[in-house]
Amino acid sequence: GAGVSQSPSNKVTEKGKDVELRCDPISGHTALYWYRQSLGQGLEFLIYFQGNSAPDKSGLPSDRFSAERTGGSVSTLTIQRTQQEDSAVYLCASSLVGEASTYEQYFGPGTRLTVT
């Protein structure tokens, strides 16, 4: 079946502009995650959605970052007034929910964001 898809695959934007990154999770996966991967670094947790529960936003680095998940499926990560330090690959993942299922997170290919 179809995996996690993300769009756009690449985004170049000017400092100060807003950007929206989209994630389509695997159908039936109720959990959705956003991570950020800076050059040469591991993945940094940003936000977690699970069903209709309030999202865990504890990983968002500043109030310029926000995310929503509509209808329990597609998610959008928005970065307002982008800064050069926001340049990174933004990865989305989805999973079923359960002790072991939670760790089996399926990742999309990511959106490479470059802020000039």
Added chain:
Amino acid sequence: GQQLNQSPQSMFIQEGEDVSMNCTSSSIFNTWLWYKQDPGEGPVLLIALYKAGELTSNGRLTAQFGITRKDSFLNISASIPSDVGIYFCAGPGSGGSNYKLTFGKGTLLTVNP
């Protein structure tokens, strides 16, 4: 917060050689995960370890959950060119935040044919 230290940072090996990499933590993990990331792709889960001392294989890959629960290692036997990529260890958050995975910085593996 939790931190995972991976070593080595990078490896250059010849096709057919065996590879070993490890991951250590200052805090205890109840689960260890090993992911592989190919260029331009998201990470893919290779092996999950749930019990201290557990040794688990997936084809040519073998991973072990350290007895102290503060380390894990991954071995790749008879490497092939498609093993190239970045290997990450990861562990879940504590308490009710087990979905919040912490990742190491990765080991970059290059295999020369």
